Amino acid sequence: MRRNRFNNLVQGALFCAALLVTAPTLLAGGTSVTLVTPRCVTIGTDMIVDLRIGAGAPSVVGLQSALSYNGAVLQFVSEEPGDAPFDLPIYFTHNSALSNLSLAVGITPPNAPSAGNVVAKRLRFHVIGAAGDCTPDQLVQFRSDKQVRNLLTDSNGTAILPVLASLNEVNLGPGPSITAAADIVGEPPIGSMQLITNLGVVTASGCGPILNLTFVRSDGELVVSAPFERANSPISIVWTVTDECGRSSSDTQLVTVNVVYGDLSGNGIVDAPDLAVALNSWGTANAAGTGDVDGDGTINAKDIATLLNNWGSTTP
Ligand SMILES: [Ca+2]
Ligand SMILES: [Ca+2]
Structure with a gap:
């Protein structure tokens, strides 16, 4: 991280x-x-x-x-x-x-x-x-x-x-405080295993006027708004504020990609339509992640293997 x-x-x-x-x-x-x-x-x-x-x-x-x-x-x-x-x-x-x-x-x-x-x-x-x-x-x-x-x-x-x-x-004044936005549980769009979501507002206080806010995503992403992959779900975001007195405080937000792993068709089960989505996107990469089960940016045999490994799994 x-x-x-x-x-x-x-x-x-x-x-x-x-x-x-x-x-x-x-x-x-x-x-x-x-x-x-x-x-x-x-x-x-x-x-x-x-x-x-x-x-x-x-x-x-x-x-x-x-x-x-x-x-x-x-x-x-x-x-x-x-x-x-x-x-x-x-x-x-x-x-x-x-x-x-x-x-x-x-x-x-x-x-x-x-x-x-x-x-x-x-x-x-x-x-x-x-x-x-x-x-x-x-x-x-x-x-x-x-x-x-x-x-x-x-x-x-x-x-x-x-x-x-x-x-x-x-x-001797109060130390900094930080409150991340509420945890997020979201479903990715049909055909994709990646969730793009607004993270909400982080509220921070401390001695100022300048506060430094940093984050660490458990999936290693350096851009806070980068898509959240089902393969990495749930993803934690640890927010830390450091004030001008050098004091820090942290709060964690959790993002859950709420779909059964491999269900590209969105019908709640890993089945033949999911295979069709992956095969239709074979060899390509697209920003929306269509057909990319494992979230590595390309659609290839690994995605098919992941699908087959999860065949029949259903959304709880
Ligand atoms: Ca399906
Ligand atoms: Ca892939």
Whole structure:
């Protein structure tokens, strides 16, 4: 089975919940910082910002950060501890008028320094306003401040440059959802073992504005509307939506070609008229699949053999 891109059948309720954007930023002093920020968030939800020190940091014992946030969208709620070994709050200030935060945390001596890959501090915000157009701006970002530099320190209090730190805003909004259309049971036209059918509407939601919709058909067809062959019935279609937060959800639709295998004449039994249809189409291929019992695109001895193998079978 192969995975196919399918970008134009998403209909129904789409809403903007969050948008993950990776924007490399370079601060003064060679500080290398990556912001991963959901620009779109749902009003009324909370958002957690992880202040994470990157992997491979050399013997860190302290972190100092100056941050600012978009006060039109976010309301600062609380500071929360990071993960071990960062157990030592040093200072924390919040200036609500300026939408600024300044903080420092550390490791209580004589505990061992950290090599990074750890969340040193968590910040909780409440979403009070719409983030607007989901363009790649950060809602929370490092601030340039002469008094409070963004830096990591070692056990001598010396700054470690480049700082390996990032802000990861964890979106707590609802994940994506997807609902495929109802299962289909259909009869192919007389003379054919293939069903051509409208699959209906797939409804998907998630953080946007762009949702990526893919499908996998169990018969390996790459075109979702390709005919469904009786030889492959029932055929499953697994629909998957992936939103801009990288989260996915799937739903399955089943298509059943409802005819006894080989009944080209449509009278409910595999019999002599079916043989006549196949022989009349011998050696040809046609888009409607007339006479093609096994669905391989040509009418030949294999179709006759399949007919004979099913001789006398009836539609239940
Ligand atoms: Ca028949
Ligand atoms: Ca055939």
